[in-house]
Amino acid sequence: MITIKTTDRYNITAFRSFMTIILSLVAGLGVISIIFLMAGVNPLHAISEIFSGSFGSIYGFKETLTKAIPLILIGAGLTLAFRAKFWNIGAEGQLLMGAIFATWVGLTFGELLPPYFIVPLIFLAGFIGGGLWGIIPAILKIKYSINEVISTLMLNYICAELLTMLIVGPWKGKTRFGFPGTNNLPDSAILGLIPGSRIHYATLILAILCAIVLCVVIYKTRFGYEARVVGENPDAGKYAGINFLKTSLILMAISGGLAGLAGVGEVAGIHHYLGYPASVSSGYGFTAIIVAWLAKLNPLFTIISGIFFAGILVGGDAIQISLGLPAATVEIVNGTLLIFLIMGDYFLNHKITLQFSHT
Amino acid sequence: MNAISKSFHGIHANQDINLVVESGEILGLLGENGAGKTTLMNILYGLYQPDSGQIKINGNPIRINNPVESITHGIGMVHQHFMLIQNHSVIENIALGYKDTPFFFPKISIRKKVEQFSKQFDFHMDTEKKVWQLSAGEQQRVEIIKALLNGADLLILDEPTSVLTPLEIKELIAIMREMKAKGHMIIFISHKLDEIMDICDRVVVLQKGKIAGSADTRNTDKKALARMMVGRDVVFNINRERLTRGERVLSIENLNVFGEKGFQVVKNISFDLFKNEIFGIAGVSGNGQRELAEAITGIRPIASGKVTINGKDITNTSPRHIYDNGVSHVPEERIRFGIAPGLFLYDNAILKQHHLKKFSKRYFLNYSQVKHHTNTIVDRFKVSTHSINNQIRNLSGGNIQKLILGREISEQPQLLVASHPTYGLDVGATEFLRKHLLHLRKQGSSVLLFSEDLEEIFELCDRVAVIFQGEFMAILDSDDERFSDIGLMMAGSKRI
Numbered sequence: 001m002i003t004i005k006t007t008d009r010y011n012i013t014a015f016r017s018f019m020t021i022i023l024s025l026v027a028g029l030g031v032i033s034i035i036f037l038m039a040g041v042n043p044l045h046a047i048s049e050i051f052s053g054s055f056g057s058i059y060g061f062k063e064t065l066t067k068a069i070p071l072i073l074i075g076a077g078l079t080l081a082f083r084a085k086f087w088n089i090g091a092e093g094q095l096l097m098g099a100i101f102a103t104w105v106g107l108t109f110g111e112l113l114p115p116y117f118i119v120p121l122i123f124l125a126g127f128i129g130g131g132l133w134g135i136i137p138a139i140l141k142i143k144y145s146i147n148e149v150i151s152t153l154m155l156n157y158i159c160a161e162l163l164t165m166l167i168v169g170p171w172k173g174k175t176r177f178g179f180p181g182t183n184n185l186p187d188s189a190i191l192g193l194i195p196g197s198r199i200h201y202a203t204l205i206l207a208i209l210c211a212i213v214l215c216v217v218i219y220k221t222r223f224g225y226e227a228r229v230v231g232e233n234p235d236a237g238k239y240a241g242i243n244f245l246k247t248s249l250i251l252m253a254i255s256g257g258l259a260g261l262a263g264v265g266e267v268a269g270i271h272h273y274l275g276y277p278a279s280v281s282s283g284y285g286f287t288a289i290i291v292a293w294l295a296k297l298n299p300l301f302t303i304i305s306g307i308f309f310a311g312i313l314v315g316g317d318a319i320q321i322s323l324g325l326p327a328a329t330v331e332i333v334n335g336t337l338l339i340f341l342i343m344g345d346y347f348l349n350h351k352i353t354l355q356f357s358h359t
Numbered sequence: 360m361n362a363i364s365k366s367f368h369g370i371h372a373n374q375d376i377n378l379v380v381e382s383g384e385i386l387g388l389l390g391e392n393g394a395g396k397t398t399l400m401n402i403l404y405g406l407y408q409p410d411s412g413q414i415k416i417n418g419n420p421i422r423i424n425n426p427v428e429s430i431t432h433g434i435g436m437v438h439q440h441f442m443l444i445q446n447h448s449v450i451e452n453i454a455l456g457y458k459d460t461p462f463f464f465p466k467i468s469i470r471k472k473v474e475q476f477s478k479q480f481d482f483h484m485d486t487e488k489k490v491w492q493l494s495a496g497e498q499q500r501v502e503i504i505k506a507l508l509n510g511a512d513l514l515i516l517d518e519p520t521s522v523l524t525p526l527e528i529k530e531l532i533a534i535m536r537e538m539k540a541k542g543h544m545i546i547f548i549s550h551k552l553d554e555i556m557d558i559c560d561r562v563v564v565l566q567k568g569k570i571a572g573s574a575d576t577r578n579t580d581k582k583a584l585a586r587m588m589v590g591r592d593v594v595f596n597i598n599r600e601r602l603t604r605g606e607r608v609l610s611i612e613n614l615n616v617f618g619e620k621g622f623q624v625v626k627n628i629s630f631d632l633f634k635n636e637i638f639g640i641a642g643v644s645g646n647g648q649r650e651l652a653e654a655i656t657g658i659r660p661i662a663s664g665k666v667t668i669n670g671k672d673i674t675n676t677s678p679r680h681i682y683d684n685g686v687s688h689v690p691e692e693r694i695r696f697g698i699a700p701g702l703f704l705y706d707n708a709i710l711k712q713h714h715l716k717k718f719s720k721r722y723f724l725n726y727s728q729v730k731h732h733t734n735t736i737v738d739r740f741k742v743s744t745h746s747i748n749n750q751i752r753n754l755s756g757g758n759i760q761k762l763i764l765g766r767e768i769s770e771q772p773q774l775l776v777a778s779h780p781t782y783g784l785d786v787g788a789t790e791f792l793r794k795h796l797l798h799l800r801k802q803g804s805s806v807l808l809f810s811e812d813l814e815e816i817f818e819l820c821d822r823v824a825v826i827f828q829g830e831f832m833a834i835l836d837s838d839d840e841r842f843s844d845i846g847l848m849m850a851g852s853k854r855i
Binding site for chain 2: 003005220221222223225226228229232233235236237238239240241242243355
């Protein structure tokens with residue numbers, strides 16, 4: 001008889017942790033290879049296409065960086081929420097709400113104010129929009145014990161429908177010739193790009209700054225300490241006199257606010273108008289969950305993991321064209337990698353031994 | 360057990376240990392926190408594999424790979440921290456661990472067996488109650504039933520009396536004697552010398568993972584055992600000097616508190632507590648002590664009544680506000696409330712203090728101060744750890760407790776609410792802690808001490824209240840003669 005026994009593993013080294021991530025990714029790519037084989041594509045070719053499409057050329061890398069911006073912003077915010085075991089699955093909705101707020105400010109005040117005034121203002125509006133959308137589930141959770149996984153997830157759909165209602169209804173722009181969508185933002189509200197690319201550098205700088213600042217917040221501040229205590233053991237948090245409502249509100253305001261900033265970047269940096277939800281964000285709010293996880297819930301590492309997953313998104317687009325694979329391929333790749341990362345985490349924290357005995 | 364050795368991360372938890380238990384024998388296993396008692400028993404129970412050495416039953420060498428196998432070999436264990444599923448009922452928990460549980464309608468057949476068994480050993484058990492509703496003593500009885508129902512010949516009891524009331528201890532001892540008479544073997548792990556001397560036939564003393572000695576209880580005495588265990592003489596009777604009590608610190612008026620089950624568990628309690636005073640609350644566990652302590656420290660809402668600290672009303676204010684008014688708290692459920700397991704030692708050392716000016720400027724924590732403070736606690740309270748950059752979940756229960764105690768009493772509180780502070784501590788640490796409580800008293804603090812250890816209550820307290828079903832049966836000076844009837848008061852049959 002074979003028995004499987006698990007014991008907790010203590011004192012995990014950074015090296016071991018790193019190697020686990022690498023092995024998980026390799027194993028994940030192994031399974032993805034099988035899927036490619038079933039689709040009749042040479043897996044080695046497909047995987048190399050993904051990475052050469054995203055990191056192998058200057059054009060590809062520029063696209064990768066563009067897509068990394070929202071992933072880093074949202075991923076960094078999610079690390080904070082996840083540290084406190086607040087399972088925020090609603091970053092997608094928070095991103096859209098940020099985009100809605102920013103669009104309103106841009107369309108309303110854009111003509112009246114100069115760029116150096118309007119650009120900070122739309123970022124602020126986006127942060128507030130995302131943050132407000134984020135604190136709703138925090139209030140529901142603390143005041144009424146409503147599970148945040150459900151409420152954050154549902155708020156995604158509410159926000160998406162609200163946005164759709166706005167762009168087909170009251171905000172429908174005259175310049176769209178009847179198609180849904182707002183008018184273009186005025187020039188003063190449009191973010192500058194690095195020439196020859198779609199990288200809206202203001203948001204990129206903001207993303208990297210946010211990741212660094214959040215790292216300090218989590219590890220060095222009183223608030224970060226309280227969030228970690230609440231995440232580790234809510235009862236101990238209560239005993240320590242930590243105000244749950246205040247802590248949750250702040251952390252969800254930050255987590256949602258950063259997603260809102262990502263929404264600003266997408267609208268003011270890429271599209272220049274508010275269109276259908278699926279065109280504003282290609283699922284960044286969900287992909288960022290994997291980004292946060294791959295970063296081991298350290299906001300600083302989301303800079304790296306954000307670029308990595310942006311690469312997969314871009315590479316996925318590339319193989320759609322070059323190998324004729326369906327759009328869902330990227331989602332399969334992402335989902336498989338997430339499952340393997342989570343499994344890797346389990347094996348990192350637990351030691352598995354097989355025992356053979358004859359009875 | 361022959362020449363058993365086991366080490367964790369290069370630290371020897373057990374080294375060359377030989378242990379023999381004969382049928383119809385109660386063997387005591389004595390040792391300080393971290394002496395390796397629990398590790399040794401976990402090896403016997405199949406939770407760990409020894410690095411070297413051999414286990415034999417009736418002369419046949421066996422290999423125990425996991426608890427299931429140890430159960431088939433007739434070994435049962437009741438852990439210090441119970442292995443029960445909180446949201447399931449008693450009967451469901453028993454059915455889960457029982458080897459002959461039928462697949463369909465498991466509860467019906469098991470219930471009969473449990474009732475039969477309860478009668479035989481004179482247990483009282485509401486099998487439909489959920490485990491989280493039970494007191495520690497009742498949960499332990501569930502564990503014992505589980506083990507015996509599986510036909511354990513050798514029962515390992517890991518510090519079984521530490522959670523029991525005097526009455527329950529008597530019942531447990533009766534059960535143990537009954538088992539002994541039927542030829543069962545028992546390994547009894549304890550810190551309490553009195554019990555070891557009372558119950559056991561033979562005692563083996565562990566120190567730092569090695570056997571420090573063994574003796575027949577008939578041919579030895581408490582002092583000799585204590586010396587073997589600690590390696591030096593231990594003072595048993597601490598002198599409590601007479602102090603005149605100072606002004607009033609804590610005042611409780613007509614306090615009413617409800618428990619988790621929705622029943623009123625603290626009923627109209629009133630008392631005052633003064634400077635330079637230790638006020639003891641004696642009683643069988645589950646009579647409202649935990650809820651009373653939680654209500655005073657702000658963790659549990661107060662239904663009606665008033666709590667004042669130094670004349671300031673703190674009724675139903677936040678735990679932090681109460682802490683800032685000078686109230687420290689050593690909670691009863693230390694692992695549940697006292698620590699954030701995945702955080703480092705130094706994070707845990709400031710759990711309640713992190714908002715103080717000393718450790719945090721407006722927004723940032725001052726980690727160099729925090730680490731300095733942690734080192735002081737670790738040194739003073741002899742917390743054994745290789746580093747303060749260590750997740751606290753890696754520490755043993757006794758060491759976690761030492762850190763919590765150090766954190767709560769190092770700040771010289773005005774009022775210390777201490778629930779069973781010496782529960783689970785070894786003799787050396789207990790002695791240190793009791794001395795420290797008296798030191799706090801001398802320095803002008805007042806202490807509210809919840810304890811089931813009557814010896815401790817009378818040794819430390821100036822006044823003692825006896826609690827039964829949420830009411831005080833008496834408040835007396837600890838040298839009052841009427842305390843000869845404390846047993847009756849704790850059982851609720853006498854009120855003064």
